Amino acid sequence: ETQAPLFGKNVLVSAGPTYELLDPVRFIGNFSSGKMGIEIAKSALEMGANVTLVCGPSNISTSGYDLQRINVISALEMQKSMEDNYENADIVIMSAAVADYRPATKAEQKIKKNDENMTIELVKNPDILKGLGEKKTHQILAGFALETNNAMEYAQGKLEKKNLDLIVMNTLQDEEAGFQKDTNKITILPKEGDPISFQAKNKSEVAKDILTFILEKHIL
Ligand code: C5P
Numbered sequence: 681e682t683q684a685p686l687f688g689k690n691v692l693v694s695a696g697p698t699y700e701l702l703d704p705v706r707f708i709g710n711f712s713s714g715k716m717g718i719e720i721a722k723s724a725l726e727m728g729a730n731v732t733l734v735c736g737p738s739n740i741s742t743s744g745y746d747l748q749r750i751n752v753i754s755a756l757e758m759q760k761s762m763e764d765n766y767e768n769a770d771i772v773i774m775s776a777a778v779a780d781y782r783p784a785t786k787a788e789q790k791i792k793k794n795d796e797n798m799t800i801e802l803v804k805n806p807d808i809l810k811g812l813g814e815k816k817t818h819q820i821l822a823g824f825a826l827e828t829n830n831a832m833e834y835a836q837g838k839l840e841k842k843n844l845d846l847i848v849m850n851t852l853q854d855e856e857a858g859f860q861k862d863t864n865k866i867t868i869l870p871k872e873g874d875p876i877s878f879q880a881k882n883k884s885e886v887a888k889d890i891l892t893f894i895l896e897k898h899i900l
Contacts, residue, residue, distance in 0.1 A: 684728025685895055691724040692769035693717050694762060694808075696736030698755040700782035702800065703791045711859040712777035714738030716824075716883050720773055721747055723887035727895075732769070734761040736776055755779055755805040762808055766815065771894060773822045774809040775848075777859070781805060813843030820898050822890070825849045826858070835869050845898065846870045848890060856880035868893050 695717020699707040718740050721733040731747040736758060742749050750765075752758045755778045766772065781802035791798075809823045823844050825835040828851065835849040847869050850857040854865045857880070865880040868890065878889055 686724060686727040686729035686771075686891070689729045689770045690732070690768050691721070691729040692732045692734070692762065692765050692772045693721045693724065694734045694736075694758060694774050694776035695721065696738040697777045698736045698758055698779045698805075699753050700755065700779045700805075701753070701786045702783045703787040703789065705790055708779060708781070708783065708800075708802075709737070710777050710779065712736070712738075713860050714740050715860075715862070716864060716886070717773070717775035718742060719883045719887040720775060720890060721745075723884065723891055724771075727891060729771075732765050734758055734765070734776070755782060755808065759806055759808045759811070762812060766812060766819070769819055771820045771822070771891075772812060773890070774812070775824050776808075777826075778808055779805055807842070809844070810842045816843055820845045820894055822846045822848065822894065826852065828852045832867070832869070832875070835867075839869055839871060844871065846894070849875075854880065866890075870897055873897070 696714030697710045697712035699709040701707050721731050725731045725747055733747050733749045735751055750761045752761055782805050784801040784803045821844050825838050825847050827834050831851045835847050839847040849867045852858055856863040856865045863880050864883050864886045867875050867877040869875045
């Protein structure tokens with residue numbers, strides 16, 4: 681029991697960026713490395729869980745880890761994989777940096793340049809996490825919030841709007857936090873109770889803090 685506190689539990693984690701294709705060779709994306717979500721997946725595995733990792737484009741390998749990794753490219757693909765695995769999940773942690781918009785159309789062939797400027801029309805992507813929150817039954821649902829200002833207020837708003845059990849907040853004002861970094865500095869805002877702030881740590885230790893928090897605050 682103390683060796684494997686998540687034994688028998690199904691943990692579903694998303695990680696990485698999404699790439700929204702313009703044509704076969706170009707995309708709109710972001711600098712997420714996938715590191716935070718992948719560390720959560722590895723920690724959950726270490727704690728005895730069955731782990732499904734839905735991962736956007738990331739160079740980080742999980743070979744040698746006994747988890748189910750589903751690689752996806754776009755937000756729409758990520759949404760489908762998250763929804764397909766949602767019912768079976770006990771704990772769901774959405775740490776992917778999902779693109780909020782995608783090009784309205786994807787060209788079949790590489791787009792040719794000409795002498796004019798070019799305008800790209802973008803359409804809104806679905807909010808995957810919000811959709812999961814609306815369908816929540818037995819799951820413990822966690823999201824991330826990367827904020828630059830008014831961090832607590834915005835994070836609290838997302839916690840409520842997306843029907844989450846907790847949200848993990850980090851701010852770009854912290855040196856140790858953010859994309860491509862090995863460390864992170866977080867505050868966890870639970871649905872009920874006071875926020876808890878943690879020191880800056882390696883992302884692997886941050887992952888353990890998040891999972892331990894879930895274990896201690898929720899009866900699984
Ligand atoms: O609203 P905001 O994008 O800041 O919320 C961040 C949280 O929502 C993260 O957990 C992120 O993975 C999730 N999200 C999502 N689908 C989107 C945008 C964000 O699931 N289209």
